[in-house]
Amino acid sequence: MTPVVTKVERVAGPVGVRFAERRDELARSALQTLSELGYARTSLREIAQNSDFSHGVLHYYFADKVDLITHCVRLYKNRCVLRYDHITDQATTAGEVLDLFVEALTLTLREDALIQRLWYDLRLQSLFEPSFRSDVSLIDRSLRDMVWRVLSRYAELSGDVPAVSGDTAYAIFDGIFSHLIMRQLSGGEDLERLLSRRVRLMFPRLLKGGEA
Template identity: 50%
Template structure:
């Protein structure tokens, strides 16, 4: 037995099992959405029994919030490499746009679940705190990209973080819907929209370095 294994507490094992269950549940949640998912349905589409799922999560709401928080905690670091590697403003915009397109193609069900959950929070008060927290982390992620872009362009952002997030999130959601509806050219359209929008987010029209 290794030292790391020996030091694992019951709480650590409990949290690890919850994370494993959440990873399994995300597949079903992404396919069925909030309203059509139940703990039993989630269990039926995983390797875990309904009793096991119910032991670790009191109800569907607790499981879904845990799942989305876990997923989005990974998402918020998706663009860190783009920010770190870009040496010019143009490189940053291209890398950012490419990554947005990539995540729609690779993870559309998870994004669909997130927008579903955010809409449901309008009616489910118990969802609102979690949704607002996740929304804030996503806003912070977008702001890191835009503020770095502004630095590389020798300019300052012309809008607040919340406005910037609202604009880019709106474009992303529209592109996601278009992709799910199999609209032709929607992903290239998103790339073009991001390239067009980013300079508008700067206070002054400055030619980017490089």
């Protein structure tokens, strides 16, 4: 649980900015705690305990629990999409697209497995708690678009055309990736190699390949 107890220092800047920055800081801390314990097991008091503040602060900066978690989800989104943004711009060959995509996925698998698990958790919770739904489905769409951009670019540089829709492609890679995340968190080994193999195997199979 790693309770980091540093000195609370008041940040500079106008009131509105300070408020927004504390919100972000608290949400980042909450994101950490949530990713370790999961939605069902995380209380506001636990979140506060793992931050530099006491539990009352959370209601000074957030209206209620839903407000906080919603803000966490929004924060996650920014971090998440960032890692995949450069791929389509930077790559000049189909192989390069694939390499960069695999590299980005590998990095996420290696370093952000807990956050990823939390994303799967919150996405599911949004099916029970409609308050989260709009924020979650916004992220979901942006992930789908990311996958679609990558696949489209890969197809384009291969002189081909995708054989599946963006939704389908996203669902497929989401399935492959989430299963590897789950295996990793269950103590699996050598999953980065599996990830690379599976993604590289699937990409060419998602193109039309000249056939009607």
